[in-house]
Amino acid sequence: MRVPSIGLPLDERRIVREGYRLAERMLRDYVDPPGPFAVIGATLANCRQMLRGFYQVIARG
DSSP states (O other): OOOOOOSSOHHHHHHHHHHHHHHHHHTTTOOOOOOHHHHHHHHHHHHHHHHHHHHHHHHHO
16 A cells, blocks of 8 residues: 655755745845846936037027
């Protein structure tokens, strides 16, 4: 008669649990680098602000 498996043994479950904790600590402060659209958008926003500043200086006289 076969006995059904109850999953991993306790020591293996502890190893897996510690691996998850380690991965969470390593990835806690990770931020994806900005993609190309975000970089282009930020560049365009900076250009817009510069042009707006130039326009205001010219408009003042």
